Amino acid sequence: MITLPENFPTTPTVKPGEVWLVGAGPGDPRLLTIMAIKAIQTADAIIHDALIDTRVLDLAQKGAKIIYVGKRGGMASSSQPEITATLIELAQAGHAVVRLKGGDPFVFGRGGEEAEELAKAGIGFRIIPGITAGLAGPAMMGIPATTRKTNHAVILATGHRVKDDQDGENWRALARTGQPIILYMAMKRLEEIMLALADGGLDQNTPVAIISSATMKDEKVLRTTLKQAIHDVKQNAMPSPAIVVVGAIAAIKIDMLVKMSDLP
Amino acid sequence: MITLPENFPTTPTVKPGEVWLVGAGPGDPRLLTIMAIKAIQTADAIIHDALIDTRVLDLAQKGAKIIYVGKRGGMASSSQPEITATLIELAQAGHAVVRLKGGDPFVFGRGGEEAEELAKAGIGFRIIPGITAGLAGPAMMGIPATTRKTNHAVILATGHRVKDDQDGENWRALARTGQPIILYMAMKRLEEIMLALADGGLDQNTPVAIISSATMKDEKVLRTTLKQAIHDVKQNAMPSPAIVVVGAIAAIKIDMLVKMSDLP
Numbered sequence: 001m002i003t004l005p006e007n008f009p010t011t012p013t014v015k016p017g018e019v020w021l022v023g024a025g026p027g028d029p030r031l032l033t034i035m036a037i038k039a040i041q042t043a044d045a046i047i048h049d050a051l052i053d054t055r056v057l058d059l060a061q062k063g064a065k066i067i068y069v070g071k072r073g074g075m076a077s078s079s080q081p082e083i084t085a086t087l088i089e090l091a092q093a094g095h096a097v098v099r100l101k102g103g104d105p106f107v108f109g110r111g112g113e114e115a116e117e118l119a120k121a122g123i124g125f126r127i128i129p130g131i132t133a134g135l136a137g138p139a140m141m142g143i144p145a146t147t148r149k150t151n152h153a154v155i156l157a158t159g160h161r162v163k164d165d166q167d168g169e170n171w172r173a174l175a176r177t178g179q180p181i182i183l184y185m186a187m188k189r190l191e192e193i194m195l196a197l198a199d200g201g202l203d204q205n206t207p208v209a210i211i212s213s214a215t216m217k218d219e220k221v222l223r224t225t226l227k228q229a230i231h232d233v234k235q236n237a238m239p240s241p242a243i244v245v246v247g248a249i250a251a252i253k254i255d256m257l258v259k260m261s262d263l264p
Numbered sequence: 265m266i267t268l269p270e271n272f273p274t275t276p277t278v279k280p281g282e283v284w285l286v287g288a289g290p291g292d293p294r295l296l297t298i299m300a301i302k303a304i305q306t307a308d309a310i311i312h313d314a315l316i317d318t319r320v321l322d323l324a325q326k327g328a329k330i331i332y333v334g335k336r337g338g339m340a341s342s343s344q345p346e347i348t349a350t351l352i353e354l355a356q357a358g359h360a361v362v363r364l365k366g367g368d369p370f371v372f373g374r375g376g377e378e379a380e381e382l383a384k385a386g387i388g389f390r391i392i393p394g395i396t397a398g399l400a401g402p403a404m405m406g407i408p409a410t411t412r413k414t415n416h417a418v419i420l421a422t423g424h425r426v427k428d429d430q431d432g433e434n435w436r437a438l439a440r441t442g443q444p445i446i447l448y449m450a451m452k453r454l455e456e457i458m459l460a461l462a463d464g465g466l467d468q469n470t471p472v473a474i475i476s477s478a479t480m481k482d483e484k485v486l487r488t489t490l491k492q493a494i495h496d497v498k499q500n501a502m503p504s505p506a507i508v509v510v511g512a513i514a515a516i517k518i519d520m521l522v523k524m525s526d527l528p
Contacts, residue, residue, distance in 0.1 A: 004265060012522075030273055030299045032297060033295050034293075106408035106409050112516065119518060127403050127404065129399065135370065146373075149377075152422050156417060157416060174443075177434075177441060181417075254376065256389070263276060
Protein backbone atom coordinates (compact mmCIF):
# COMPACT_ATOMS: atom_id res chain seq x y z
CA MET A 1 0.00 0.00 0.00
CA ILE A 2 1.24 3.43 -0.91
CA THR A 3 -0.08 6.33 1.14
CA LEU A 4 0.02 9.70 -0.59
CA PRO A 5 -0.21 13.06 1.19
CA GLU A 6 -3.37 15.16 0.96
CA ASN A 7 -1.89 17.64 -1.47
CA PHE A 8 -0.87 14.90 -3.91
CA PRO A 9 -2.91 15.52 -7.06
CA THR A 10 -5.97 13.37 -7.60
CA THR A 11 -5.41 10.61 -10.11
CA PRO A 12 -8.16 10.35 -12.72
CA THR A 13 -9.86 7.04 -13.44
CA VAL A 14 -10.63 5.48 -16.80
CA LYS A 15 -14.22 6.32 -17.75
CA PRO A 16 -16.62 4.13 -19.76
CA GLY A 17 -16.14 4.81 -23.46
CA GLU A 18 -12.53 5.97 -23.06
CA VAL A 19 -9.31 4.25 -24.13
CA TRP A 20 -6.06 4.98 -22.31
CA LEU A 21 -2.81 4.01 -23.99
CA VAL A 22 -0.67 3.12 -21.01
CA GLY A 23 3.06 2.41 -20.80
CA ALA A 24 3.89 -0.42 -18.41
CA GLY A 25 7.58 0.47 -18.27
CA PRO A 26 10.56 -1.84 -18.82
CA GLY A 27 9.25 -4.88 -16.93
CA ASP A 28 9.43 -4.75 -13.15
CA PRO A 29 6.00 -3.71 -11.78
CA ARG A 30 7.67 -1.30 -9.34
CA LEU A 31 8.61 0.86 -12.31
CA LEU A 32 4.94 1.54 -13.11
CA THR A 33 3.81 5.14 -12.58
CA ILE A 34 0.95 6.12 -10.27
CA MET A 35 -1.08 7.08 -13.36
CA ALA A 36 -0.50 3.66 -14.93
CA ILE A 37 -1.48 1.80 -11.77
CA LYS A 38 -4.65 3.82 -11.39
CA ALA A 39 -5.51 3.22 -15.03
CA ILE A 40 -5.05 -0.54 -14.75
CA GLN A 41 -7.03 -0.64 -11.50
CA THR A 42 -9.99 1.27 -12.90
CA ALA A 43 -10.27 -0.23 -16.39
CA ASP A 44 -12.76 -2.99 -17.06
CA ALA A 45 -11.05 -4.10 -20.27
CA ILE A 46 -7.29 -4.43 -20.69
CA ILE A 47 -5.75 -5.16 -24.07
CA HIS A 48 -2.11 -6.09 -23.60
CA ASP A 49 1.07 -7.15 -25.37
CA ALA A 50 3.37 -10.09 -24.70
CA LEU A 51 5.79 -8.19 -22.50
CA ILE A 52 3.49 -7.47 -19.56
CA ASP A 53 4.27 -9.18 -16.23
CA THR A 54 1.38 -11.14 -14.68
CA ARG A 55 1.82 -9.13 -11.47
CA VAL A 56 0.97 -6.03 -13.49
CA LEU A 57 -2.16 -7.65 -14.94
CA ASP A 58 -3.12 -8.76 -11.43
CA LEU A 59 -3.66 -5.09 -10.58
CA ALA A 60 -6.84 -5.23 -12.67
CA GLN A 61 -10.19 -5.29 -10.91
CA LYS A 62 -12.05 -8.59 -10.59
CA GLY A 63 -14.05 -9.41 -13.67
CA ALA A 64 -12.09 -7.09 -15.97
CA LYS A 65 -11.67 -8.49 -19.49
CA ILE A 66 -7.98 -9.24 -20.06
CA ILE A 67 -7.28 -9.58 -23.78
CA TYR A 68 -3.91 -10.68 -25.08
CA VAL A 69 -2.89 -9.31 -28.48
CA GLY A 70 0.83 -10.02 -28.30
CA LYS A 71 3.10 -9.86 -31.28
CA ARG A 72 6.12 -11.98 -30.50
CA GLY A 73 8.22 -13.16 -33.42
CA GLY A 74 6.87 -16.35 -34.94
CA MET A 75 3.79 -16.67 -32.77
CA ALA A 76 0.28 -16.06 -34.01
CA SER A 77 -0.86 -12.59 -33.03
CA SER A 78 -3.50 -10.01 -33.79
CA SER A 79 -2.84 -7.62 -36.66
CA GLN A 80 -2.65 -3.91 -35.95
CA PRO A 81 -6.03 -3.19 -37.63
CA GLU A 82 -7.59 -5.97 -35.54
CA ILE A 83 -6.16 -4.45 -32.34
CA THR A 84 -7.43 -0.99 -33.21
CA ALA A 85 -10.86 -2.39 -34.13
CA THR A 86 -11.00 -4.19 -30.77
CA LEU A 87 -10.16 -1.00 -28.88
CA ILE A 88 -12.86 0.95 -30.72
CA GLU A 89 -15.48 -1.79 -30.27
CA LEU A 90 -14.84 -2.10 -26.56
CA ALA A 91 -14.99 1.67 -26.03
CA GLN A 92 -18.18 1.96 -28.09
CA ALA A 93 -19.71 -0.84 -26.01
CA GLY A 94 -19.13 1.36 -22.96
CA HIS A 95 -16.05 -0.30 -21.53
CA ALA A 96 -13.36 1.62 -19.67
CA VAL A 97 -10.44 0.44 -21.78
CA VAL A 98 -6.70 0.31 -21.11
CA ARG A 99 -4.34 -0.52 -23.95
CA LEU A 100 -1.29 -1.70 -22.01
CA LYS A 101 2.10 -1.73 -23.73
CA GLY A 102 5.56 -2.62 -22.51
CA GLY A 103 7.82 0.44 -22.18
CA ASP A 104 6.32 3.62 -23.57
CA PRO A 105 3.40 3.57 -26.04
CA PHE A 106 5.00 6.33 -28.14
CA VAL A 107 8.52 4.85 -28.40
CA PHE A 108 8.41 2.09 -31.02
CA GLY A 109 5.05 1.06 -29.54
CA ARG A 110 2.66 2.10 -32.31
CA GLY A 111 0.82 4.26 -29.78
CA GLY A 112 0.78 7.14 -32.24
CA GLU A 113 -0.97 5.04 -34.87
CA GLU A 114 -3.52 3.70 -32.38
CA ALA A 115 -4.20 7.18 -31.03
CA GLU A 116 -4.81 8.54 -34.53
CA GLU A 117 -7.30 5.75 -35.26
CA LEU A 118 -9.09 6.37 -31.96
CA ALA A 119 -9.30 10.09 -32.71
CA LYS A 120 -10.74 9.33 -36.16
CA ALA A 121 -13.35 7.09 -34.56
CA GLY A 122 -14.28 9.83 -32.09
CA ILE A 123 -13.13 7.84 -29.06
CA GLY A 124 -11.76 9.87 -26.14
CA PHE A 125 -8.29 8.67 -25.21
CA ARG A 126 -5.27 9.54 -23.11
CA ILE A 127 -1.59 8.76 -23.30
CA ILE A 128 0.14 7.63 -20.11
CA PRO A 129 3.87 7.52 -20.86
CA GLY A 130 6.00 4.77 -19.38
CA ILE A 131 9.72 4.32 -18.88
CA THR A 132 11.15 3.02 -22.12
CA ALA A 133 13.21 -0.17 -21.86
CA GLY A 134 15.92 1.21 -24.12
CA LEU A 135 16.91 3.72 -21.45
CA ALA A 136 16.01 1.87 -18.23
CA GLY A 137 17.33 -1.54 -19.28
CA PRO A 138 20.93 -0.36 -19.71
CA ALA A 139 20.61 1.96 -16.67
CA MET A 140 19.71 -0.89 -14.36
CA MET A 141 22.80 -2.77 -15.57
CA GLY A 142 25.03 0.23 -14.81
CA ILE A 143 25.10 1.71 -18.32
CA PRO A 144 24.05 5.38 -18.44
CA ALA A 145 22.48 6.59 -21.70
CA THR A 146 24.61 9.73 -21.54
CA THR A 147 27.69 10.97 -19.71
CA ARG A 148 29.51 14.23 -20.39
CA LYS A 149 32.69 12.30 -21.17
CA THR A 150 31.22 10.06 -23.84
CA ASN A 151 28.29 11.60 -25.71
CA HIS A 152 26.12 14.66 -26.29
CA ALA A 153 23.34 12.65 -27.91
CA VAL A 154 21.88 9.18 -27.82
CA ILE A 155 19.97 7.52 -30.65
CA LEU A 156 17.04 5.18 -30.08
CA ALA A 157 16.40 3.01 -33.16
CA THR A 158 14.23 0.07 -34.10
CA GLY A 159 15.84 -3.00 -35.63
CA HIS A 160 12.83 -3.55 -37.86
CA ARG A 161 13.51 -3.01 -41.53
CA VAL A 162 12.00 0.22 -42.84
CA LYS A 163 12.29 0.48 -46.62
CA ASP A 164 14.65 -1.95 -48.28
CA ASP A 165 16.40 0.55 -50.50
CA GLN A 166 17.12 2.97 -47.63
CA ASP A 167 17.95 0.50 -44.92
CA GLY A 168 21.73 0.32 -45.32
CA GLU A 169 22.14 4.05 -45.79
CA ASN A 170 19.97 4.73 -42.74
CA TRP A 171 22.28 2.69 -40.52
CA ARG A 172 25.39 4.22 -42.04
CA ALA A 173 24.06 7.75 -41.35
CA LEU A 174 23.39 6.84 -37.72
CA ALA A 175 26.91 5.36 -37.42
CA ARG A 176 28.47 8.53 -38.83
CA THR A 177 27.10 10.63 -35.97
CA GLY A 178 29.55 8.88 -33.65
CA GLN A 179 26.84 8.89 -30.98
CA PRO A 180 25.69 5.76 -29.10
CA ILE A 181 22.83 3.84 -30.65
CA ILE A 182 20.30 1.93 -28.55
CA LEU A 183 18.48 -0.69 -30.57
CA TYR A 184 15.03 -2.11 -29.92
CA MET A 185 13.87 -5.38 -31.54
CA ALA A 186 17.19 -5.84 -33.27
CA MET A 187 18.15 -9.42 -32.41
CA LYS A 188 16.70 -11.00 -35.56
CA ARG A 189 18.71 -8.73 -37.86
CA LEU A 190 21.68 -8.19 -35.58
CA GLU A 191 24.33 -9.35 -38.06
CA GLU A 192 23.01 -7.16 -40.86
CA ILE A 193 22.81 -4.13 -38.57
CA MET A 194 26.29 -4.61 -37.08
CA LEU A 195 27.71 -4.88 -40.61
CA ALA A 196 25.90 -1.72 -41.75
CA LEU A 197 27.14 0.21 -38.72
CA ALA A 198 30.72 -0.92 -39.39
CA ASP A 199 30.20 0.05 -43.03
CA GLY A 200 29.16 3.52 -41.80
CA GLY A 201 32.54 3.88 -40.13
CA LEU A 202 32.08 2.52 -36.61
CA ASP A 203 35.28 0.94 -35.37
CA GLN A 204 35.14 -2.88 -35.10
CA ASN A 205 36.14 -2.52 -31.45
CA THR A 206 33.18 -0.26 -30.63
CA PRO A 207 31.73 -1.54 -27.35
CA VAL A 208 28.38 -3.35 -27.55
CA ALA A 209 26.17 -4.40 -24.62
CA ILE A 210 23.12 -6.59 -25.04
CA ILE A 211 20.55 -6.63 -22.25
CA SER A 212 17.99 -9.40 -22.25
CA SER A 213 14.78 -9.27 -20.13
CA ALA A 214 15.66 -5.87 -18.68
CA THR A 215 14.70 -5.39 -14.99
CA MET A 216 13.16 -8.89 -14.77
CA LYS A 217 14.33 -11.97 -12.81
CA ASP A 218 15.96 -13.55 -15.85
CA GLU A 219 17.71 -10.32 -16.86
CA LYS A 220 21.22 -10.70 -18.22
CA VAL A 221 23.82 -8.62 -19.98
CA LEU A 222 26.41 -9.56 -22.59
CA ARG A 223 29.38 -7.22 -23.08
CA THR A 224 31.02 -7.51 -26.46
CA THR A 225 32.17 -5.44 -29.44
CA LEU A 226 30.85 -4.67 -32.90
CA LYS A 227 33.19 -7.31 -34.36
CA GLN A 228 32.49 -10.00 -31.76
CA ALA A 229 28.77 -9.44 -31.18
CA ILE A 230 27.45 -12.09 -33.59
CA HIS A 231 29.92 -14.70 -32.39
CA ASP A 232 29.19 -13.95 -28.74
CA VAL A 233 25.42 -14.05 -29.22
CA LYS A 234 25.79 -17.51 -30.76
CA GLN A 235 27.69 -18.63 -27.64
CA ASN A 236 25.29 -16.99 -25.17
CA ALA A 237 21.56 -17.21 -25.73
CA MET A 238 20.13 -13.70 -25.32
CA PRO A 239 16.37 -14.22 -25.56
CA SER A 240 14.10 -11.36 -26.55
CA PRO A 241 13.04 -8.89 -25.45
CA ALA A 242 16.57 -7.54 -25.75
CA ILE A 243 18.09 -4.09 -26.00
CA VAL A 244 21.38 -3.62 -27.85
CA VAL A 245 23.64 -0.70 -26.93
CA VAL A 246 26.35 0.27 -29.44
CA GLY A 247 28.93 2.92 -28.58
CA ALA A 248 31.18 4.27 -25.84
CA ILE A 249 28.49 4.08 -23.13
CA ALA A 250 28.28 0.29 -23.63
CA ALA A 251 31.72 -0.05 -22.03
CA ILE A 252 30.72 1.74 -18.82
CA LYS A 253 30.31 -0.59 -15.86
CA ILE A 254 28.96 1.15 -12.80
CA ASP A 255 28.79 -1.32 -9.93
CA MET A 256 25.28 -1.24 -8.58
CA LEU A 257 24.34 -1.92 -4.97
CA VAL A 258 21.76 -4.35 -6.19
CA LYS A 259 20.06 -4.84 -9.53
CA MET A 260 16.32 -4.76 -9.99
CA SER A 261 16.52 -8.46 -10.86
CA ASP A 262 18.12 -9.20 -7.47
CA LEU A 263 15.12 -7.79 -5.62
CA PRO A 264 12.34 -10.06 -4.34
CA MET B 265 -3.83 6.03 -1.38
CA ILE B 266 -2.84 3.29 -3.75
CA THR B 267 -3.64 -0.26 -2.70
CA LEU B 268 -1.49 -2.94 -4.26
CA PRO B 269 -2.37 -6.65 -4.42
CA GLU B 270 -0.55 -9.16 -2.22
CA ASN B 271 1.55 -10.55 -5.02
CA PHE B 272 2.86 -7.10 -5.97
CA PRO B 273 6.60 -7.20 -5.31
CA THR B 274 7.86 -5.59 -2.11
CA THR B 275 9.39 -2.20 -2.66
CA PRO B 276 12.75 -1.75 -0.93
CA THR B 277 13.41 1.25 1.30
CA VAL B 278 16.46 3.51 1.33
CA LYS B 279 18.84 2.30 4.06
CA PRO B 280 21.16 4.46 6.17
CA GLY B 281 24.45 4.94 4.36
CA GLU B 282 22.94 4.42 0.90
CA VAL B 283 22.36 6.93 -1.88
CA TRP B 284 19.61 6.38 -4.43
CA LEU B 285 19.73 8.36 -7.65
CA VAL B 286 16.04 8.79 -8.40
CA GLY B 287 14.31 10.09 -11.50
CA ALA B 288 11.29 12.26 -10.70
CA GLY B 289 9.92 12.09 -14.24
CA PRO B 290 8.85 14.98 -16.48
CA GLY B 291 7.08 17.05 -13.83
CA ASP B 292 3.60 15.94 -12.83
CA PRO B 293 3.84 13.92 -9.56
CA ARG B 294 1.46 11.28 -10.95
CA LEU B 295 4.21 10.25 -13.36
CA LEU B 296 6.46 9.13 -10.49
CA THR B 297 7.08 5.39 -10.28
CA ILE B 298 6.26 3.28 -7.23
CA MET B 299 10.02 2.85 -6.64
CA ALA B 300 10.57 6.61 -6.72
CA ILE B 301 7.72 7.31 -4.32
CA LYS B 302 8.96 4.70 -1.88
CA ALA B 303 12.49 6.11 -2.10
CA ILE B 304 11.34 9.67 -1.40
CA GLN B 305 9.12 8.48 1.45
CA THR B 306 11.88 6.50 3.19
CA ALA B 307 14.86 8.85 2.72
CA ASP B 308 15.88 11.17 5.53
CA ALA B 309 17.94 13.41 3.26
CA ILE B 310 16.83 14.55 -0.21
CA ILE B 311 19.16 16.47 -2.49
CA HIS B 312 17.17 17.91 -5.37
CA ASP B 313 17.37 20.00 -8.52
CA ALA B 314 15.34 23.02 -9.58
CA LEU B 315 12.79 21.07 -11.58
CA ILE B 316 11.14 19.16 -8.75
CA ASP B 317 7.50 19.97 -7.91
CA THR B 318 6.83 20.85 -4.25
CA ARG B 319 4.14 18.16 -4.18
CA VAL B 320 6.87 15.63 -4.91
CA LEU B 321 9.06 16.95 -2.10
CA ASP B 322 6.03 16.85 0.20
CA LEU B 323 6.16 13.06 -0.06
CA ALA B 324 9.24 13.16 2.20
CA GLN B 325 8.90 12.10 5.82
CA LYS B 326 8.69 14.78 8.51
CA GLY B 327 12.09 16.02 9.56
CA ALA B 328 13.87 14.85 6.41
CA LYS B 329 16.61 17.22 5.28
CA ILE B 330 15.60 18.78 1.96
CA ILE B 331 18.63 20.26 0.22
CA TYR B 332 18.33 22.29 -2.96
CA VAL B 333 21.28 22.16 -5.35
CA GLY B 334 19.55 23.47 -8.46
CA LYS B 335 21.43 24.58 -11.52
CA ARG B 336 19.18 26.93 -13.42
CA GLY B 337 20.79 29.22 -15.96
CA GLY B 338 22.10 32.40 -14.35
CA MET B 339 21.20 31.54 -10.77
CA ALA B 340 23.76 30.62 -8.14
CA SER B 341 23.99 26.88 -7.75
CA SER B 342 26.18 24.15 -6.31
CA SER B 343 28.99 22.85 -8.48
CA GLN B 344 28.99 19.17 -9.47
CA PRO B 345 31.93 18.32 -7.13
CA GLU B 346 30.08 20.06 -4.28
CA ILE B 347 26.96 18.01 -4.96
CA THR B 348 28.89 14.75 -5.05
CA ALA B 349 30.74 15.67 -1.85
CA THR B 350 27.41 16.41 -0.15
CA LEU B 351 25.99 13.04 -1.19
CA ILE B 352 29.05 11.20 0.13
CA GLU B 353 29.12 13.15 3.40
CA LEU B 354 25.45 12.55 4.10
CA ALA B 355 25.75 8.82 3.36
CA GLN B 356 28.87 8.50 5.52
CA ALA B 357 27.05 10.28 8.34
CA GLY B 358 24.47 7.48 8.21
CA HIS B 359 21.71 9.23 6.31
CA ALA B 360 19.35 7.43 3.96
CA VAL B 361 19.94 9.66 0.95
CA VAL B 362 17.88 10.29 -2.18
CA ARG B 363 19.40 12.32 -5.01
CA LEU B 364 16.27 13.48 -6.82
CA LYS B 365 16.53 14.63 -10.42
CA GLY B 366 13.95 15.78 -12.92
CA GLY B 367 13.36 13.25 -15.70
CA ASP B 368 15.80 10.34 -15.67
CA PRO B 369 19.14 10.52 -13.82
CA PHE B 370 20.96 8.81 -16.70
CA VAL B 371 19.57 10.95 -19.54
CA PHE B 372 21.48 14.27 -19.53
CA GLY B 373 21.21 14.18 -15.72
CA ARG B 374 24.83 13.50 -14.73
CA GLY B 375 23.64 10.43 -12.85
CA GLY B 376 26.42 8.38 -14.42
CA GLU B 377 29.09 10.75 -13.10
CA GLU B 378 27.53 10.85 -9.62
CA ALA B 379 27.22 7.06 -9.54
CA GLU B 380 30.88 6.63 -10.49
CA GLU B 381 31.96 8.98 -7.68
CA LEU B 382 29.76 7.15 -5.18
CA ALA B 383 31.22 3.81 -6.27
CA LYS B 384 34.76 5.19 -5.85
CA ALA B 385 33.88 6.38 -2.35
CA GLY B 386 32.51 2.95 -1.47
CA ILE B 387 28.95 4.18 -1.01
CA GLY B 388 26.17 1.74 -1.87
CA PHE B 389 23.79 3.27 -4.38
CA ARG B 390 20.91 2.44 -6.66
CA ILE B 391 19.53 3.92 -9.84
CA ILE B 392 15.77 4.43 -10.08
CA PRO B 393 15.02 5.44 -13.66
CA GLY B 394 12.34 8.04 -14.35
CA ILE B 395 10.39 9.02 -17.44
CA THR B 396 12.54 11.43 -19.41
CA ALA B 397 10.92 14.75 -20.30
CA GLY B 398 12.22 14.58 -23.88
CA LEU B 399 9.89 11.67 -24.60
CA ALA B 400 6.95 12.36 -22.24
CA GLY B 401 6.77 16.11 -22.84
CA PRO B 402 6.01 15.79 -26.55
CA ALA B 403 3.82 12.70 -25.93
CA MET B 404 1.53 14.59 -23.58
CA MET B 405 1.09 17.29 -26.25
CA GLY B 406 0.14 14.67 -28.86
CA ILE B 407 3.55 14.26 -30.47
CA PRO B 408 4.76 10.63 -30.56
CA ALA B 409 8.54 10.09 -30.52
CA THR B 410 8.17 7.51 -33.26
CA THR B 411 5.59 6.41 -35.81
CA ARG B 412 6.13 3.89 -38.56
CA LYS B 413 5.26 6.51 -41.17
CA THR B 414 7.82 9.08 -40.08
CA ASN B 415 10.92 7.60 -38.45
CA HIS B 416 12.84 4.47 -37.54
CA ALA B 417 14.99 6.28 -34.97
CA VAL B 418 14.81 9.25 -32.66
CA ILE B 419 17.78 11.23 -31.39
CA LEU B 420 17.92 12.72 -27.89
CA ALA B 421 20.54 15.48 -27.70
CA THR B 422 21.66 18.10 -25.22
CA GLY B 423 21.86 21.73 -26.33
CA HIS B 424 24.91 22.30 -24.16
CA ARG B 425 28.07 22.95 -26.10
CA VAL B 426 30.44 19.98 -26.06
CA LYS B 427 33.81 20.88 -27.59
CA ASP B 428 33.94 24.06 -29.60
CA ASP B 429 35.76 22.65 -32.59
CA GLN B 430 33.37 19.71 -32.98
CA ASP B 431 30.12 21.42 -32.18
CA GLY B 432 29.02 22.42 -35.68
CA GLU B 433 30.00 19.11 -37.23
CA ASN B 434 28.19 17.21 -34.47
CA TRP B 435 24.92 18.95 -35.30
CA ARG B 436 25.42 18.52 -39.03
CA ALA B 437 25.96 14.77 -38.57
CA LEU B 438 22.74 14.48 -36.55
CA ALA B 439 20.88 16.45 -39.22
CA ARG B 440 22.15 14.17 -41.98
CA THR B 441 20.48 11.13 -40.40
CA GLY B 442 17.12 12.61 -41.40
CA GLN B 443 15.73 11.35 -38.08
CA PRO B 444 13.86 13.55 -35.58
CA ILE B 445 16.00 15.25 -32.95
CA ILE B 446 14.68 15.97 -29.46
CA LEU B 447 16.72 18.67 -27.73
CA TYR B 448 17.17 19.17 -23.99
CA MET B 449 18.45 22.48 -22.57
CA ALA B 450 18.66 24.01 -26.01
CA MET B 451 16.83 27.33 -25.61
CA LYS B 452 19.92 29.43 -24.88
CA ARG B 453 21.69 28.29 -28.04
CA LEU B 454 18.60 27.72 -30.17
CA GLU B 455 19.62 29.99 -33.03
CA GLU B 456 23.07 28.48 -33.34
CA ILE B 457 21.66 24.93 -33.26
CA MET B 458 18.90 25.64 -35.81
CA LEU B 459 21.50 27.13 -38.16
CA ALA B 460 23.83 24.14 -37.74
CA LEU B 461 20.97 21.71 -38.43
CA ALA B 462 20.02 23.65 -41.58
CA ASP B 463 23.68 23.64 -42.54
CA GLY B 464 23.63 19.83 -42.15
CA GLY B 465 20.92 19.67 -44.78
CA LEU B 466 17.64 19.89 -42.88
CA ASP B 467 15.01 21.64 -44.94
CA GLN B 468 14.09 25.14 -43.68
CA ASN B 469 10.48 23.96 -43.50
CA THR B 470 11.28 21.06 -41.19
CA PRO B 471 8.61 21.08 -38.46
CA VAL B 472 9.71 22.19 -34.99
CA ALA B 473 7.70 21.95 -31.76
CA ILE B 474 8.83 23.57 -28.53
CA ILE B 475 7.26 22.33 -25.29
CA SER B 476 7.71 24.46 -22.20
CA SER B 477 7.03 23.13 -18.65
CA ALA B 478 6.01 19.69 -19.93
CA THR B 479 3.14 18.03 -18.01
CA MET B 480 2.84 20.98 -15.59
CA LYS B 481 0.04 23.55 -15.14
CA ASP B 482 1.89 26.21 -17.16
CA GLU B 483 2.74 23.76 -19.98
CA LYS B 484 2.59 25.17 -23.48
CA VAL B 485 3.59 24.19 -26.97
CA LEU B 486 4.79 26.29 -29.89
CA ARG B 487 4.54 24.80 -33.38
CA THR B 488 6.93 26.31 -35.88
CA THR B 489 9.60 25.41 -38.44
CA LEU B 490 13.38 25.39 -38.58
CA LYS B 491 13.30 28.72 -40.44
CA GLN B 492 10.70 30.41 -38.22
CA ALA B 493 11.71 29.03 -34.82
CA ILE B 494 13.88 31.94 -33.66
CA HIS B 495 11.35 34.54 -34.80
CA ASP B 496 8.46 32.68 -33.18
CA VAL B 497 10.31 32.18 -29.89
CA LYS B 498 10.88 35.94 -29.75
CA GLN B 499 7.13 36.49 -30.17
CA ASN B 500 6.12 33.80 -27.65
CA ALA B 501 7.99 33.46 -24.38
CA MET B 502 8.85 29.76 -23.94
CA PRO B 503 10.40 29.62 -20.45
CA SER B 504 12.69 26.75 -19.52
CA PRO B 505 12.58 23.93 -18.90
CA ALA B 506 11.77 23.42 -22.55
CA ILE B 507 12.07 20.51 -24.97
CA VAL B 508 12.59 21.20 -28.67
CA VAL B 509 11.46 18.63 -31.23
CA VAL B 510 12.88 18.94 -34.75
CA GLY B 511 11.64 16.67 -37.55
CA ALA B 512 8.56 15.07 -39.07
CA ILE B 513 7.09 13.99 -35.73
CA ALA B 514 6.90 17.67 -34.65
CA ALA B 515 4.07 18.19 -37.16
CA ILE B 516 1.89 15.44 -35.72
CA LYS B 517 -1.10 16.72 -33.76
CA ILE B 518 -3.01 14.00 -32.00
CA ASP B 519 -6.02 15.49 -30.26
CA MET B 520 -5.90 14.36 -26.66
CA LEU B 521 -8.96 13.82 -24.46
CA VAL B 522 -7.31 15.97 -21.85
CA LYS B 523 -3.74 17.04 -21.25
CA MET B 524 -1.88 16.37 -18.03
CA SER B 525 -1.87 20.14 -17.48
CA ASP B 526 -5.69 20.21 -17.64
CA LEU B 527 -5.96 17.79 -14.71
CA PRO B 528 -6.48 19.06 -11.15
